[in-house]
Amino acid sequence: MFQYGRTKGFIHRLIASQLQQDETLVVDPESVVVTTGCQEAMVLALRVLRRDARDVVLAALPAYVGFLGAARLVDMPVRGASATSWASPRTSGPGSGPWSTGISTPR
Structure with a gap:
């Protein structure tokens, strides 16, 4: 595309x-x-969804490595959560909530 x-x-x-x-x-x-496969579809979807540098993508942890690579290609940070963070989310302060454990795509 x-x-x-x-x-x-x-x-x-x-x-x-x-x-x-x-x-x-x-x-x-x-x-x-x-598309010819899911990797290409993920890159296209992320490119369409990314509007500016403030955008992030949320993913369950552990995340599919192909998805992390696709996010890295479009320079979109991945924020994730493990199953345990859903059980006891933080409710206040910076980075609070169930998605607060956050990971960043490697550079």
């Missing part, structure tokens, strides 16, 4: 048609994005 344009083909129309039949969702075939 960012480097290459849409390829010629009919898969987008087939996907839109299937979504309408199975899920009763009306989708413009031009809005369907097909």
Whole structure:
């Protein structure tokens, strides 16, 4: 999407048609994005969602290493939480709440 344009083909129309039949969702075939794998899809989604340097992505810990790499490619910090942080979240102070254990993508 960012480097290459849409390829010629009919898969987008087939996907839109299937979504309408199975899920009763009306989708413009031009809005369907097909990727070659989940890594490419994650990078595209993060690039679209990242608006400025204040944006972060939240992820459960431990996080999928491919997702951490995708976030790093788009320069989006990952903030995460372990299962134990949900059991007893901090309720006040800086960095409080269930997502407060935070990790940063390696540089």
